[in-house]
Amino acid sequence: MLPASGPASRTRLTGIDAARGAALLGMIACHIMPLYEAGVPTFVGSAFSGRSAALFAVLAGLSLALYTGRGHPHTGDALRADRRGLAMRALVIAFIGFVIGGMESTIAIILVHYGVLFLVALPFAGMRLRPLALWASGWLLASPAVAYLVRPLLRQWLGEAQLGHNPVLLDLFTPAVFFSDIFFTGYYPVAQWLGYVLIGLAIGRLNLDSVRTQLTLLAAGASTAVAASALASYLMHQLGGLNALLATEQGNEIPLEALMQVSLSPVEQSGSWWWLAAAAPHSGTTLDLLHTSAVAAAVIGLCLFITHWNRTLLLPLSGAGAMTLTLYTAHVVLLSVAPVDESSLEPAVIYWLYAAGAMAIGSAVFLMKKRGPLEAFTSTLATAARDA
Secondary structure, X not given: OOOOOOOOOOOOOHHHHHHHHHHHHHHXXXXXXXXXXXXXXXXXXXXXXXXXXXXXXXXXXXXXXXXXXXXXXXXXXXXXXXXXXXXHHHHHHHXXXXXXXXXXXXXXXXXXXXXHHHHHXXXXXXXXXXXXXXXXXHHXXXXXXXXXXXXXXXXXXXXXXXXXXXXXXXXXXXXXXXXXXXXXXXXXXXXXXXXXXXXXXXXXXXXXXXXXXXXXXXXXXXXXHHHHHHHHHHHHHHOOHHHHHHOOOXXXXXXXXXXXXXXXXXXXXOOOHHHHHOOOOOOOOHHHHHHHHHHHHHHHHHHHHHOOOOOOOOHXXXXXXXXXXXXXXXXXXXXXXXXXXXXXXXXXXXXXXXXXXXXXXXXXXXXXXXXXXXHHHHHHHHHHHHHO
C-alpha cells in the first residue's frame, strides 16, 4: 500500500503493482469464497489462504526499499526525511484500519497490523542488502520460537491476551491486551510478520530492472517454496510430527489436518514443540514464513519479468495494485454492508464482480494518471511529514 516507486525513483515498476494487485485479489477471494466445503478445504482455501496476505507483507517491505533509495539506501537527512514520511503513512493506514475495524465484519482486517509493521521496520530502512539478508534469515529462524515461548506467558499474565475482534481505537485504552494481540496472539502477529517486511526490503535492494534478477527471484522462490513444503511434510508425516500434534489437547479437539491446509490462526499452538515444524498457513512457523515469502518472491519475479518489455501488459492487475489501500478498504466496507451470506448470488459470482470492478477501476485510474483517493490523501500527509 505504498507507492511502487519512492521519491528517488523515476520509473514506476508496474510489475510490483501487478504483484500487489494479485495479492489484493487473493485476499478478496479468501474473504468471499468458502475456504471449506463439508469440512474439506477448497481450492481457494488451499491455494490463497496465508499466501496472499504474506505477499502483501513482503511487498510492504519491498516498497520501503523503493521509497528509501532502492539499491543505494539514503543516509543522513534524506533517510530521516524518508522515515518521517513512512511514519506518517503508517499512522494514516493504521487509523483507517481502526475506523473500518469497528464495522461488523468476518474479515480479519490487516491495516492496523500493516501500519505497525511499517513503524517497527523503520530502523531497518537504511540498511543495505547483506545486513538485511542476515536480519531476515535470523528473524525467520528465531521469531517463531520466541513467539511460541511468549504466547503462554501473555495468556497467563493477561488472562485473555487476544482482542477477539478487529482492532478499534478504544482498544488503545487496554494497551497490554492490544499490543499482545498485535505482536503475538492476533491473526497477523507483527513479531513474526516483520520477517516478511525484512525479506521484502532485501528484495527491494536488488536490481529489479534486471531480467536476471527477475528470473532468479522466480526460480529461487519457486524452488524454496517447494522445498519448505516438502520438509514440513517429511517432519509431519515421516517423523511423526502430525501424530504428536494430534495427541495434544488442542489437536484432539479440532479437525487439525484440514486446518493445516488453510489456517492455524485459530489454534493456540501450545503443548508441543512439533507445532514449530509445520508449514500451515497462518501458523507463523519458520517453514510457514519461508514457504509463503518464497511464493511471494516468485510472484514478484514473474510479474516483473512479464512487464519488463511492456509496462502495461498486466494492466488490470497493476491498475488495481496501484490503489490497493482504496480498493481493500472499499471491499471491507461493502462486505460489511452487504455480507456474502445474505446475498442471493453465489460467492463465486460475487467474487468475480468484486475482482472485475477492482481491475476496471484500477485500470481507469491508472490510464488517467491519477491516484486512488486514499492513496492521494495518504501521500499528501506523508509528503508533508517528509518535507517538514
